Amino acid sequence: MSASPRQPSDAAARAGFGTPEERARLKRRKRIGRAFQALTAIPVVLALALIVTLFVDVITDTVSWQVVEPEESGLTWSFAEGARLGGTWEHLVRLELEARGEEPATVLDDPEERRKFRLRNRVELLWWVDGRPFRWAVTNSRDDTVDDVGLFRGLRERHEILAGLEDGQQLRLNPWFDAAFFRKNASRTPMMAGLQNALIGTLWVIGLVILIALPIGVGTAVYLEEYAADNRLTRFIEVNIRNLAGVPSIVYGILGLYAFVRLMNLGPTVLAAALTLALLILPVVVIASREAIKAVPSTLRQASYGLGATKWQTVSRIVLPNAVAGIVTGVILAVARAIGETAPLLLVGAAAFIPRAPDGPLSTYTVIPIQIYSWVAENDREFAHVASAGILALLIVLILLYVAAFWMRRRFERSW
Amino acid sequence: MASQTVPEGHVTVRTDPVPAEEAVVALHDMSLWYGDFQALHEVSLTVPKNRVTALIGASGCGKSTLLRCVNRMNDLVPGVRVEGRLAYEGVDLYDGAVDPVEVRRRVGMVFQKPNPFPKSVYDNVAFGPRLHGYQGDMDALVEKSLKSAALWDEVQDKLRQSGLGLSGGQQQRLCIARAMATDPDVILMDEPTSALDPIATDRIEELIHEIKRDYTVIIVTHNMQQAGRVSDRTAFMHLGVLIEEGPTEQIFTNPQHEMTERYVSGRFG
Numbered sequence: 001m002s003a004s005p006r007q008p009s010d011a012a013a014r015a016g017f018g019t020p021e022e023r024a025r026l027k028r029r030k031r032i033g034r035a036f037q038a039l040t041a042i043p044v045v046l047a048l049a050l051i052v053t054l055f056v057d058v059i060t061d062t063v064s065w066q067v068v069e070p071e072e073s074g075l076t077w078s079f080a081e082g083a084r085l086g087g088t089w090e091h092l093v094r095l096e097l098e099a100r101g102e103e104p105a106t107v108l109d110d111p112e113e114r115r116k117f118r119l120r121n122r123v124e125l126l127w128w129v130d131g132r133p134f135r136w137a138v139t140n141s142r143d144d145t146v147d148d149v150g151l152f153r154g155l156r157e158r159h160e161i162l163a164g165l166e167d168g169q170q171l172r173l174n175p176w177f178d179a180a181f182f183r184k185n186a187s188r189t190p191m192m193a194g195l196q197n198a199l200i201g202t203l204w205v206i207g208l209v210i211l212i213a214l215p216i217g218v219g220t221a222v223y224l225e226e227y228a229a230d231n232r233l234t235r236f237i238e239v240n241i242r243n244l245a246g247v248p249s250i251v252y253g254i255l256g257l258y259a260f261v262r263l264m265n266l267g268p269t270v271l272a273a274a275l276t277l278a279l280l281i282l283p284v285v286v287i288a289s290r291e292a293i294k295a296v297p298s299t300l301r302q303a304s305y306g307l308g309a310t311k312w313q314t315v316s317r318i319v320l321p322n323a324v325a326g327i328v329t330g331v332i333l334a335v336a337r338a339i340g341e342t343a344p345l346l347l348v349g350a351a352a353f354i355p356r357a358p359d360g361p362l363s364t365y366t367v368i369p370i371q372i373y374s375w376v377a378e379n380d381r382e383f384a385h386v387a388s389a390g391i392l393a394l395l396i397v398l399i400l401l402y403v404a405a406f407w408m409r410r411r412f413e414r415s416w
Numbered sequence: 417m418a419s420q421t422v423p424e425g426h427v428t429v430r431t432d433p434v435p436a437e438e439a440v441v442a443l444h445d446m447s448l449w450y451g452d453f454q455a456l457h458e459v460s461l462t463v464p465k466n467r468v469t470a471l472i473g474a475s476g477c478g479k480s481t482l483l484r485c486v487n488r489m490n491d492l493v494p495g496v497r498v499e500g501r502l503a504y505e506g507v508d509l510y511d512g513a514v515d516p517v518e519v520r521r522r523v524g525m526v527f528q529k530p531n532p533f534p535k536s537v538y539d540n541v542a543f544g545p546r547l548h549g550y551q552g553d554m555d556a557l558v559e560k561s562l563k564s565a566a567l568w569d570e571v572q573d574k575l576r577q578s579g580l581g582l583s584g585g586q587q588q589r590l591c592i593a594r595a596m597a598t599d600p601d602v603i604l605m606d607e608p609t610s611a612l613d614p615i616a617t618d619r620i621e622e623l624i625h626e627i628k629r630d631y632t633v634i635i636v637t638h639n640m641q642q643a644g645r646v647s648d649r650t651a652f653m654h655l656g657v658l659i660e661e662g663p664t665e666q667i668f669t670n671p672q673h674e675m676t677e678r679y680v681s682g683r684f685g
Contacts, residue, residue: 230494297531299527299529299531300531300533300534302489302492302525302527302531303527303531303532303533303591303594304533304543305489305492305520306487306489306520306524306525306527306595307520307521307524307543307544307547307594307595307598308517308518308519308520308521308544308547308548308598309517309547310517310547313547317543317547318533322534
């Protein structure tokens with residue numbers, strides 16, 4: 001059977017097409033392609049490695065071994081011993097007071113005594129203490145920390161440390177990022193420092209930022225995309241909105257200080273901060289919303305007009321519902337930026353320490369990044385752990401926002 | 417050959433002109449400019465009631481522009497200027513007192529590419545009536561419109577599903593149902609089958625036959641066979657000028673103008 005021209009012989013098929021020189025050239029071209037492909041992968045690998053390093057470093061830094069000298073009794077109870085359905089706190093305080101030889105009723109039944117006890121003592125579930133896991137303890141705010149050892153060093157040298165403990169000293173594994181961290185406030189004592197007021201402050205500020213920036217930003221985008229005539233003034237405004245998105249945030253801080261804090265006489269309040277941050281993210285919100293509005297196919301608009309819809313009916317029933325995915329994603333990404341802002345808020349008066357959580361737009365406030373900043377600036381070595389816990393909290397808030405953005409995009413996305 | 421110029425002062429060749437009492441839409445010397453570019457040159461055309469009128473011609477000849485004049489969709493294009501009169505049941509649609517929004521309710525439109533809204537089938541059809549504050553039985557209206565568009569049997573079980581889930585031909589019939597739901601008198605179709613396969617095209621053409629009992633249809637088409645199959649009258653345009661108009665049979669079998677003859681025989685355009 002002779003090979004037809006359409007079926008090359010085996011030898012020809014193995015060799016492929018073209019002359020040997022052509023084949024060699026093709027090989028070289030492919031090699032160059034593979035080399036560049038590998039080059040483009042390097043930054044991705046680097047970025048991933050850096051992110052992993054960041055998270056591992058922050059998370060391990062939020063846990064440390066501490067040698068403490070409990071001021072009163074220093075007793076701990078096993079998990080089963082301490083936990084009581086509906087009254088663990090009460091139960092543990094009773095055990096502690098009995099161990100100290102006091103009458104529990106005198107403290108627990110007198111509201112004033114009870115309040116004082118609560119202020120000075122906390123009931124904590126300790127991860128690791130004296131070589132045993134999950135122990136309850138009533139810890140005193142005046143516990144004296146003798147030493148603070150990092151997580152990994154503590155693991156390596158645990159036996160030496162345990163052997164070197166003096167009478168009445170305990171070795172505890174302290175997770176700084178625990179539930180109590182969100183119930184404590186700014187404090188001079190690292191053990192007593194927590195994020196509660198800063199977290200509430202951040203939620204207040206960001207909530208107001210969304211309330212202010214969303215309607216103004218989307219309204220501006222709708223006006224510019226759908227209503228504004230295409231003239232010099234419009235183009236001037238457009239160019240400037242793009243430029244404003246690149247202005248350093250501290251400049252907005254100066255503007256906020258002058259316009260809101262001084263001129264409108266708001267003082268160092270949540271509202272002044274929210275207005276300043278809203279100004280900061282407005283250009284981004286406008287740009288993202290315009291892109292989303294632009295992406296709505298003109299055929300849908302035409303169909304709407306063709307049915308006799310007015311301009312506003314078309315905008316509200318066709319354009320905005322179909323642009324909402326892009327708008328929401330843009331707003332959330334802009335808000336994520338605002339959450340991390342420190343510089344403008346330093347100018348408009350975020351306090352490092354506030355005695356009470358903000359309870360309205362006109363309260364004084366602090367926010368998570370400011371709180372982290374003030375912890376990092378502390379001398380005490382243990383504040384590094386507190387700051388790490390704060391950073392971890394900030395990262396988690398940001399991750400939650402990004403997840404929300406992703407979910408909303410999936411939820412609202414339309415295909416056409 | 418396509419860029420062959422039209423002689424200055426060309427007078428439209430008309431065969432069997434439509435009597436005035438049958439007219440629903442009548443254009444008188446309509447000229448239209450996009451900025452400096454003149455897209456229509458003094459076009460006069462009478463569209464008879466309950467008939468299908470086809471606009472044919474090479475790409476860029478202004479037939480879509482002419483179609484969009486009838487429901488004032490051209491108003492949406494920045495820099496458009498219109499001269500002339502467009503009488504719709506005696507009213508000049510380009511009179512300053514006429515609101516284009518009101519015009520578009522009476523003159524429905526179906527576009528080249530099926531463009532259902534990303535909403536349910538039901539909401540697509542109900543969109544127009546809701547815009548105008550329809551107070552009657554919406555379910556009945558939706559059913560009636562879908563039946564008129566020969567789509568009811570296929571979608572009655574999926575009224576709540578997205579209109580985008582339908583096939584291309586079903587989407588286009590959904591768009592026709594949507595246009596009919598606002599109860600227009602005239603339906604404009606801008607190459608309604610150019611994005612569809614032959615079977616879907618066939619169904620749309622059948623549908624056009626059906627609906628002309630109740631509606632006046634003006635259709636732009638590139639497909640000469642389609643014009644021959646669906647229309648009663650045909651108008652041939654070239655470079656913004658209406659060259660010839662008359663009964664479809666006449667245009668295709670015995671065109672009076674040499675340009676029309678060359679176009680319909682496929683030797684030009």
